[in-house]
Amino acid sequence: MEKASIHIKKAGYGDSGAILRDIDFRILEGQLIGLIGPNGAGKSTTIKSMLGLLKDVEGNIEFADGRASVAYVPEHPVLYEELTLWEHMELAAAAYGLERPVFEERAEALLAQFKLSADRHRLPVAFSKGMQQKVMLIIGFLNRPSLYIVDEPFIGLDPRATKDFLELLRKERERGAGILMSTHVLDTAERICDSFLLLSEGRIVAQGTLDEVRQESGLPDGTLFDCFHALV
Structure with missing residues (x-):
């Protein structure tokens, strides 16, 4: 198809x-x-x-x-200075129209896979470049387009993040x-x-x-x- x-x-x-x-x-x-x-x-x-x-x-x-079914992961991370990682994910979920239980299940799994569970309440603007790239991947995969x-x-x-x-x-x-x-x-x-x-x-x-x-x-x-x- x-x-x-x-x-x-x-x-x-x-x-x-x-x-x-x-x-x-x-x-x-x-x-x-x-x-x-x-x-x-x-x-x-x-x-x-x-x-x-x-x-x-x-x-x-x-x-x-439709265009709404397309997820874009940019080369350069796009982040909001005042939002935590979890709030970035919540914002993306709202834009995608994900129901809360679906969002939370996917969010927890993605955070665990990319080893960012402990960083959910931190500000991604302070992350390393590699961690910021992980944030973009998590947001991109959240909607399963x-x-x-x-x-x-x-x-x-x-290498571990690449494997994930x-x-x-x-x-x-x-x-x-x-x-x-x-x-x-x-x-x-x-x-x-x-x-x-x-x-x-x-x-x-x-x-x-x-x-x-x-x-x-x-x-x-x-x-x-x-x-x-x-x-x-």
Whole structure:
């Protein structure tokens, strides 16, 4: 089942002109797509276009279960100085419309998984970068949407937190959620993603499975890292 259909003829930032051209892909149920590309390739513009954060977008973006069913985990944590971790979670739950018992059950499980139970009444603005990234992941996974858009999730995460995050991804895919994940951590992406979207200068230079990306790059036995450098 298709979770999202993205057809962007062009997108950009006003007078700066088009950053993206002819971006066309689908996200399927249970699929994890790695959005790969160098800095300035158009990854963030693709994500902003999907989230409706750009006004200069020509194309069509559809979500099977509506935009409200999409969770976005940003690269840079967005936190309120005066709110505790628990209050951040309560605010997100209210925005999602979660019933209190459902919220509390999910919140407790996520806090325990990311080892933040004892920090629930602390202010996340005082957390380390890695802990703040965990907060963003917890908030993103709280609603259990049908589609996740995750931007550079591994920045600041220690090996244990990375393992916990990957386990959550696995469970959500088994539940049927689709995932688009932008990352520069190519060795991990190669291991966990079942499809890839490689961007360069605002255009798709390869997409599909690792074997299909290898074919596009002319490296039949190449790693994702090798293919990335061959294509961009």
